[in-house]
Amino acid sequence: MFRIERDRARFREIVRGRLRGDLRKYLSTSELLGRRGEHAVSIPVPQIELPRLRFGENKKGVGQGPGDKGDPVEGEPKEGEGAGAAGEQEGQHLFEVEVELEELARMLGEELELPDIRPRGDRCIDSEGGRYSGLRERGPRSLRHFRRTYRNALRREIASGKLDLSDPRVVPIAEDERFRWRKSQPQPDSSAVIFHVMDVSGSMGREQKDIVRIKAFWIDTWLRSQYKNLEVVYIVHDAVAKIVDQQSFFHLRESGGTKISSAYELVLQLVLDKYRPEDWNIYPFHYSDGDNWSARDTERCVSLLRDELLPRVNQFCYGQVKSAYGSGQFKKDLDAALVGTENLVTASINDREGIADAIREFLGRGR
Amino acid sequence: MSRANELPPGLRDEVQRIQAIARARGLDFLDIVFEMVDASDVNALAAYGGFPVRYPSWRFGMDYERLEKGHKYGLSKIYELVINNDPAYAYLVRTNSDMEQKLVIAHVCGHADFFKHNVWFQPTERKMLDRMADHATRLREFIDRLGQDTVEIFLDRALALDNLVDPFLPLREYMQNRRGEDERSGAVERARRSLDAVMQGGERRSGTPQRERSRAELPTHDVLGFLIERCELEPWQCEIVRIVRDEAYYFLPQRMTKVMNEGWASLWHSRILTGGVLEPSEVVDFADCHSGATATAPGQLNPYKLGIELWRHAQERGLDLFRLRRIHNDASFLDELADEEFAEKSGFFVYGKNSRTGRTEVLERDWKTVKEKLLQQFSWAGMPRIELVDDDHQGRGELALEHHHDGRDLELAAAGETLKTLAQMWRKPVHLFTQEEGSPRHLTSDGKEVRLSEPAPAGAGKETA
Numbered sequence: 001m002f003r004i005e006r007d008r009a010r011f012r013e014i015v016r017g018r019l020r021g022d023l024r025k026y027l028s029t030s031e032l033l034g035r036r037g038e039h040a041v042s043i044p045v046p047q048i049e050l051p052r053l054r055f056g057e058n059k060k061g062v063g064q065g066p067g068d069k070g071d072p073v074e075g076e077p078k079e080g081e082g083a084g085a086a087g088e089q090e091g092q093h094l095f096e097v098e099v100e101l102e103e104l105a106r107m108l109g110e111e112l113e114l115p116d117i118r119p120r121g122d123r124c125i126d127s128e129g130g131r132y133s134g135l136r137e138r139g140p141r142s143l144r145h146f147r148r149t150y151r152n153a154l155r156r157e158i159a160s161g162k163l164d165l166s167d168p169r170v171v172p173i174a175e176d177e178r179f180r181w182r183k184s185q186p187q188p189d190s191s192a193v194i195f196h197v198m199d200v201s202g203s204m205g206r207e208q209k210d211i212v213r214i215k216a217f218w219i220d221t222w223l224r225s226q227y228k229n230l231e232v233v234y235i236v237h238d239a240v241a242k243i244v245d246q247q248s249f250f251h252l253r254e255s256g257g258t259k260i261s262s263a264y265e266l267v268l269q270l271v272l273d274k275y276r277p278e279d280w281n282i283y284p285f286h287y288s289d290g291d292n293w294s295a296r297d298t299e300r301c302v303s304l305l306r307d308e309l310l311p312r313v314n315q316f317c318y319g320q321v322k323s324a325y326g327s328g329q330f331k332k333d334l335d336a337a338l339v340g341t342e343n344l345v346t347a348s349i350n351d352r353e354g355i356a357d358a359i360r361e362f363l364g365r366g367r
Numbered sequence: 368m369s370r371a372n373e374l375p376p377g378l379r380d381e382v383q384r385i386q387a388i389a390r391a392r393g394l395d396f397l398d399i400v401f402e403m404v405d406a407s408d409v410n411a412l413a414a415y416g417g418f419p420v421r422y423p424s425w426r427f428g429m430d431y432e433r434l435e436k437g438h439k440y441g442l443s444k445i446y447e448l449v450i451n452n453d454p455a456y457a458y459l460v461r462t463n464s465d466m467e468q469k470l471v472i473a474h475v476c477g478h479a480d481f482f483k484h485n486v487w488f489q490p491t492e493r494k495m496l497d498r499m500a501d502h503a504t505r506l507r508e509f510i511d512r513l514g515q516d517t518v519e520i521f522l523d524r525a526l527a528l529d530n531l532v533d534p535f536l537p538l539r540e541y542m543q544n545r546r547g548e549d550e551r552s553g554a555v556e557r558a559r560r561s562l563d564a565v566m567q568g569g570e571r572r573s574g575t576p577q578r579e580r581s582r583a584e585l586p587t588h589d590v591l592g593f594l595i596e597r598c599e600l601e602p603w604q605c606e607i608v609r610i611v612r613d614e615a616y617y618f619l620p621q622r623m624t625k626v627m628n629e630g631w632a633s634l635w636h637s638r639i640l641t642g643g644v645l646e647p648s649e650v651v652d653f654a655d656c657h658s659g660a661t662a663t664a665p666g667q668l669n670p671y672k673l674g675i676e677l678w679r680h681a682q683e684r685g686l687d688l689f690r691l692r693r694i695h696n697d698a699s700f701l702d703e704l705a706d707e708e709f710a711e712k713s714g715f716f717v718y719g720k721n722s723r724t725g726r727t728e729v730l731e732r733d734w735k736t737v738k739e740k741l742l743q744q745f746s747w748a749g750m751p752r753i754e755l756v757d758d759d760h761q762g763r764g765e766l767a768l769e770h771h772h773d774g775r776d777l778e779l780a781a782a783g784e785t786l787k788t789l790a791q792m793w794r795k796p797v798h799l800f801t802q803e804e805g806s807p808r809h810l811t812s813d814g815k816e817v818r819l820s821e822p823a824p825a826g827a828g829k830e831t832a
Contacts, residue, residue, distance in 0.1 A: 003420070004411040007428030010515075014425055048429065050527045051784030053751050053799075056776045060719035060730065062741045064663050064673070067729045073718045095429075096436075 015045055015097050016107075023111045027359070028352035030210055033217050033250075041104055041221075042096045105225030108218060112359060115366035117226045117281075117314075132180045139179025152176035192227035192281035192314075194220065195267050196249065199288035201238040201258040203325035211321050211349055212287040213250050218359050219285060227281065233270065237263035239293065259293045260286075260330065261300040268308050282313040285362070289323040290330040298330060302337040310343055315367040318346045319358055343367060372402040378459065382472055388639055389476040393689065396479035397493075398454035401472070406462045409445050410434040416618070417450045417458075418499045422506035422610070423515075424522060446660070447471045451621070453493035455479040466649040470656060473639040477632030484693050485628070487620040490537035495617055502610045509603050521604055525611040527788045531590035531755075532615050534623055534748040586756045590768070590789075591615065593755055598793055622748045623696040630674015631692055633661060637675070673713070677701070680709050698745040705741060710734035715741070743773055751777055753799075766793055770801035777801050783810055783817035790814035 019026075022045075026032055032041055063073060108114065135145060153172035157163040163170075196216050198209070224230050234249035235241055238256040241263040267284050275282055292298045310316055320331040331346050338344055347361040348354070374382065382401055389396070404412065414431035415421045438444065446467065449457040457475040459468050482488050492498055509518045583596040591612040595605060621628070637657060645653055661672040681691055681704055695703065717731040717740045731737065746752075757767035766789065770777060782799060790797045791814040799810040800822060809822035 003423065004414055004427060004431050007414075007423060007425060008431050009428070010423070011425040011428030011432060048425075049781075050426070050523055051781045051788060052527055052530060053753055053770075053782050053785050054530075054778055055751060056778035056781075060717055060740055060775070061668070062715055062737055062744060063667055063718050063729075064669075064714055065667075065716070066714065067716065069729055069732065070721075071729045073727045073729060095433075 011048075012097070014048060015095070016099070016103075018045060018048070019043060019097070019099065020107050020111070023107055024356060027108075027111075027218065027356045028214065030214055033213060036101070036217070036221075040098045040100050042098050045095050045097055047095045101221055102225050105221050108222055108359075109225075112356060112364070114222065114360065114363050117223075117366050132182050134181035134183035135178045136181040137175070137178065139181065143180040145178045145180050148178040149176055152178065191229040191231075191279060192223060192283060193231045193233060193275045194223060195233045195235060195270070195282075195284040195286075197235045197237065197241075197263045197267065197284060197286040198249065199238070199258055199260070199263075199286075199291075200236045200252055201256055201291070203258075203289050203291050203323050204321070205323055208289060208321040208323050209250070211352060211355060212319075214352070215287070215319065215349070215355055215359060216249075216285070218355075219283075219362065222359075222363055223283065231275075235263055235266055237266075241266040257293050258288070258291055259297050260288065261297050261304060264301055264304045264309060268304060271309070271312050277312045283315060283317070284309065284313055285317045285319065287319045287321055288330060289325070290320045290328040290332075291325065292330050292333075295333075298333045301330075302334065305334075305344065306338060306341070310338075310341060313343065315343045315345060315362075315365070317362045318344070319362070320346065320348045322348065322350045372404065374401055374403055374459070378403075378468060381465075381469060385469060385472045385639060385644060386476060388642065388644065389473065389480075389635065392635075392638065392642075394476055394480040394635065395483065396455070396476055397452075397483050399449075399475060399479050400454050400456050401475075402456065402458050403461055404458045406438075406460055409448065409458060409460050410438055412448055412458060413445050417448045417456070418496065420500045420503045422503045422522075423510065424526075425519070426526070447474055449475045449478045450496065451478075451482045451488060451491060451493075451617075452496045455482060456496065464652070466645065466652050467656060469640060469644055469649075470636050470653065473636035473644070474632045476639070477635035478628060480635075481624070481628050481631050481692060484689075485620070485624060486694055487538060487623055487696050490541035490616075491620055492613070492617055498613070498617075502614070505606060505610065509607070513603065518603075518607075522607055522611070524788045524792055525591075525608050527785050528591060528594075528792075529611050529615040530750045531588070531753055532592075532612065532619065533588035534619050534750075536589055536592075537616055537619070583758075585758060586754050586769075588752070588754050590753070590755050593758075594792065597758065600792070619748055620696075623698075626670045626674040626677070626697045626745070627692065627695060627700050628674070629671045630676070630678045633657070633671050633675040634678045676713055677704050677709070680704055680712075696745075698742055701738070701741055701745060705734075705738050707734045710737050743775070746773075751775070760798055763795070765795050766797040768797065768799045770799060772802045776803050779803060779808070779810065779819065783812060783819065786810055786812040787814055787817055 026043070032043060067073070109116075132143070135148060149172050150170055153170045153176040154163070156173075156176060157170060196212075196219075198204070198212050200209075220230070220232060232246070234244050234246055236244050236249060236252055237258070237260065239259045239262065243266070244252065263286065271277065271282060292301070305316065318331065318334060320328060322328065328348070331348060334344070334346055345362055345365070347358040349358045378401075382399075386396075386399070411431055412419065413434055414427045421427055434445070446460070446463070447457070449455055455475070455478070457471070457479075459471055463471065482491075506518065506522070583593055585593075587593055591608055594600070595608050595612065598605075598608075600608065640653055641650075661669065661675055663669045663672050677700060678688065681688060684704075691700065691703070711734065715732070715734070715737045716729045717736055718727055719730045720726070721728050752771040752773075754769050754771065755766060756769045758764070760767040768786075779801075782801070786797050786799055790812045794814070796811055796813040801808050801810065807822050809820050811818050811820075
């Protein structure tokens with residue numbers, strides 16, 4: 001109805017353009033967290049306005065209602081908007097723009113130049129999702145491929161010298177006809193599981209956790225766009241590890257010692273029991289400030305990784321968030337012990353600005 | 368339009384009945400075409416200012432999106448849309464109840480009467496439906512020829528300037544033309560003019576009677592008119608400025624009489640509906656709906672409420688309502704009617720920002736102050752008054768604008784951006800002289816950057832080169 005849909009599409013295009021321009025900003029703020037629905041994120045963007053000569057802040061106005069001198073006026077008084085036509089008044093509003101997760105992921109991919117993920121190994125399954133990309137000589141009328149049919153007919157008529165150029169009539173006969181055919185395409189197994197593992201020991205402060213959750217948000221967003229079926233498991237650990245829900249993952253504050261191996265054992269347990277590598281693409285992400293309980297435990301972690309986890313997962317990512325208390329030793333130990341291991345990625349994140357780069361580290365290998 | 372938009376027979380009868388009652392009670396309105404629209408279409412129409420066709424612009428899309436959201440979350444509902452056109456067009460939303468339809472029909476009769484008789488509406492284009500469609504076609508041609516981005520960028524520039532117009536100009540010209548017209552052979556000339564109005568689509572042909580004095584004369588508030596005559600523009604750019612100006616002047620009277628017009632329509636829907644049109648079972652719903660439309664949130668000014676209260680006050684004072692609706696705009700209407708008794712009764716106050724606390728609060732209830740502020744708020748169609756005073760500022764062909772400051776500062780950031788837009792169009796620097804917190808300010812832009820300074824005390828255009 002009307003042409004308004006085109007105006008709206010244009011408006012959304014403009015908004016998306018701005019969003020793309022500001023994506024780096026969103027990569028380092030927690031603004032988008034908690035705004036994600038099933039399929040879309042609603043992103044607040046400043047309303048786009050044409051500049052105008054208009055009255056500013058100090059304008060006084062007349063209102064109607066109770067209240068004595070000096071009483072605050074509730075809300076920001078503005079000219080009333082009754083049940084009438086669209087208001088003329090201008091004001092600074094935030095506009096909520098719904099952006100599909102896929103699109104957000106695409107923007108992220110473009111901004112950080114992320115490659116698409118290559119399916120692991122050759123595990124492909126014939127999934128149902130076929131497309132009408134094939135051709136056959138028999139088929140229902142409704143699927144007749146008009147152009148190919150006529151091309152064949154034309155070819156035949158030219159070859160047999162029947163085509164009269166002064167009166168070019170092309171009449172397809174049965175053997176010219178081609179029909180679209182649904183080709184089932186082997187598609188990569190589209191199930192994936194993310195393990196977000198976070199160190200919540202005393203040394204991980206609020207800022208560190210914020211960084212983790214912003215990262216987790218973007219990683220989820222990206223992987224969701226790559227896999228149809230994505231499950232996310234949240235694990236927190238101090239000296240012991242446990243599975244928590246999303247809410248607690250982002251808000252829990254524990255304190256105490258750190259035994260990283262406890263978390264790795266839990267992940268391994270889940271991989272062995274529930275998310276078997278034959279069926280799942282597996283992405284553990286572990287965030288910590290790099291302070292482990294003991295060198296012994298770090299050794300245990302290394303062997304767990306090398307012998308058990310790394311052979312079973314697509315990629316293991318360790319992100320070390322800088323904190324005032326952490327020694328940052330764990331990353332050094334991992335790097336030293338597992339040097340040259342292809343599917344282990346470690347990254348240090350100094351501050352919010354570093355989030356984008358760390359995401360690129362983690363996801364930039366298309367694994 | 369299409370059959371789907373036709374009214375069902377029951378409603379058609381209702382329209383006949385209500386219009387007959389309205390006429391019997393003294394309203395005299397343009398013919399009204401009522402159309403039935405779906406709830407989902409009404410937002411699209413509203414975003415287009417009631418018109419079915421407008422030129423392509425993302426701004427309509429933005430308004431539409433906002434209205435849709437408001438609708439979805441139940442924050443707003445549009446009952447009534449009416450276009451000042453001959454015939455007037457009005458929309459009835461299919462999902463409205465019978466009572467709501469009656470209310471809208473009666474309300475629209477009030478508006479159509481107001482359009483026909485109020486003096487500020489006399490100069491307006493009454494074939495605006497066609498004109499808007501024509502504007503849309505022109506813009507689409509430009510887009511096809513030059514590409515969307517090019518046209519959009521220029522259109523946005525022109526739109527940023529669309530409040531740099533003179534609200535009193537159309538009526539002034541209209542009166543002058545009328546005087547001139549009386550001397551000519553009336554009917555033939557008028558017929559020719561209306562034919563011209565219909566044909567007007569291409570560049571305005573020479574020989575079209577443009578009797579207004581040159582718009583390039585300074586000083587002027589009609590900056591858009593000035594640009595059309597004096598700015599070096601491509602023909603298509605000139606046409607866009609003309610379109611924007613045309614539409615700005617068309618909508619101006621509605622801004623200047625919003626309170627009166629909504630009040631008048633509300634007064635009449637209330638009179639007509641409670642005069643026997645409502646079924647007994649509908650009275651309570653009507654009261655609910657009516658009071659919803661005329662309610663104020665604390666500290667706000669609802670034009671429906673303020674309007675109807677002013678009209679009732681006029682009635683109590685025994686004034687001739689029909690005469691008032693003919694000669695006034697909001698500012699003069701308020702000036703005539705808002706007295707101490709009225710201010711007291713209505714509970715008006717002046718609000719403002721407390722600079723110490725930073726919050727907005729009630730500053731004053733004294734009725735004289737209230738009235739002064741009210742008048743200020745409604746004067747100059749509610750826009751800042753900007754005058755183009757010089758087109759050869761400092762002898763360098765630069766434009767100088769002066770803001771007639773009335774205590775309300777401009778938003779300087781936005782003003783700077785607007786100036787930039789103007790400078791891009793004029794292709795030379797432009798200046799704006801205004802005030803901020805009581806001190807003079809000089810804004811200038813060369814189309815790329817904006818500078819803010821305190822001017823030499825001599826003021827606009829007096830500096831020696």
